[in-house]
Amino acid sequence: MTVALKIGRVSASRNAQLRAEAAAGYAFVTPALILIMVLLIAPIVVVLLLSLTDYQLGALEWSWVGLANYSDMLGDRIFLRSLSNTFIYVAIVVPGSVVLGLVVAILVQERTKSKAIYQTIFFLPVTTTLIAMSVVWHFLLNPSLGPITSLTRALGLGEFDVFGDPDLVLVGLAVIGIWQLVGFNMILFLAGLTAIPRDLYDAADIDGADGAWDRFARVTWPMLGPTTLFVVVTTTITAFRVFDTVAVITRGNPQGRSDVLLYTLYKVGFQDFNMGPASAMTIAFLVFVLVIALAQAFFIDRRTHY
């Protein structure tokens, strides 16, 4: 009886101690939790709620409209066109800037003395403001005044109105996107390349994998797996957010062939002040980004880490 009582008392005091520890733990976590809620979760929740209303920027009255914004959005020609244009843009920019970034990184890495110079040059576009550079590109590719046009004309290739041609406009924008991303991807690949142990190349030499292709295919490329995955994911998300070049150069023209998701969203929200539909598009945008991030976390990550 006394023994049982004693055990009971011990476990009671033990429970009290655990409760105190838990309380202290929560106390430590709370500030971070509040910040995450206020800064990260709350805005998303607000957008989610707005997407269920017909709220107009500056309006005093609004009402719930349920999922109407979403069903309108899925039937909206401009939205669907923006979506498909964005996907085309991503489909050009991601492979282009990843492959070029890798090629440049491998070439630059082989240099010893000039490595720093090349790194800086290729990284320059990353440091510039894309808005300002869009103006420069606009001029370079101008069909009557641009030096690139003069060049193609001199070479007998004719004239290209890149940003006026419905078939070329997305390609033109994508080239600027690639130009801007190659330097950043190069830096990431360079970091990945330096992490490959020298011994592996020595072993490959002795095993007979000493040609440029074999070294790349048997050592470099597989060892860059985790880096490549990271580069692809960041590039995809960056490409998905294309906005500056469209807003400055084409404004969705010609014939809406350069309408992209964020630009359409911006027009609906801040030119037409329709916050409800704009919020619905934002949610759609977030879903795409989330899908990419989840794909990385759950599928591909496991196959590229050794």
Next chain:
Amino acid sequence: MSHLELTGLSKSFGTTKVLNDVSLSVRNGEFLTLVGASGCGKSTILRVIAGLEPQDSGTVQIGGRGVDHLRPKQRNVAMVFQSYALYPHMSVAENISMPLVMQRLNLAERLPLIGRLSANRRRVMTEIAAEVDAVAKQLQIEALLTRKPAQLSGGQRQRVALGRSMVRHPDVFLMDEPLSNLDAKLRVHMRAELTDLHRRLGVTFIYVTHDQVEAMTMSDRVALMDEGRIVQLGTPSDLYHNPSDLRVARFIGSPQINIVSGTTTAQGILVGEALLPIAVSSPAGQVVSVGLRPEALSLDPVVGQPNLAARLTRVENLGAELFLHFALQESGAPLVLRATLQDYERHKARLNAPVALGVECARALVFDAAGHRVDQASRAALRLEVPA
């Protein structure tokens, strides 16, 4: 199976001379160890032999054939790296088969998808798989063939690295500190396995280590290196009992050889008050270093035997034997003595006070200020050649 001949190898990195006119002849099927402190050039020799690093001057011959103009894969050497250098994205079987795949399939057949269309590829891959299985069986890693290196322990990775070397039947095995990443117990075990493997394969092994125990226990011959040169080349017992240089005497042997300083006289060498009757080639009045292995000292000198007065400072008990640490009465210089447990028990009582340690002068090694051997005693009698 081939002998290996290095002639006048030199190599510099910038202004640092890593190899300085190294010549070395390794017999067919020999287990030769290059031993030395880090930075002595031993790994560079290995890399030059493998063709991973071009030498500045000198030649490498394998089996009588000059290989200087050949690429690593054409020299038919295999190398085991300190880090094992296994391909982390490939399974154990793929790792081991890599040299054969590269040898026997052409570029088109090696391509990921297109290669599969080739009938020749299927035939060769079946052959290779059989050879990989055979090697895996020898190394007892059959059960691991489908695993990735990250899922293996250090010892298992070591075996896979060995397997990758063995599968191609190389003329020469090059091993760059292969045991240094293993824990102490496994290292002792792998030492035995490697010597066993060498005996079974009968191929020339060139083994690089900084661990003198590995050099002593595994090799037919040992080359001790310092500052890019081979200081001495000989059997392990040669290096231990008959070192030609103070650096060799210091490097080989555990515990380290005792070095006491003395002065040459017409009658022998004066160490403090004690006169050690050892004939030397140096003139009288020179300062020399007298090297005494821990077993050349005894606790009970016989009548008339030269002795050194010392007091006990520390006892290391290893079970079967003990290392008794003394300090010389006069100079305080440390001395280690190897004693059996019985010896120690017998003399324990009087070790509280300074004692006279008997010196077996026939085993003393004398070096001049430049580190060269100067005693004249013949060491031949002491050589303990291991019967072949």
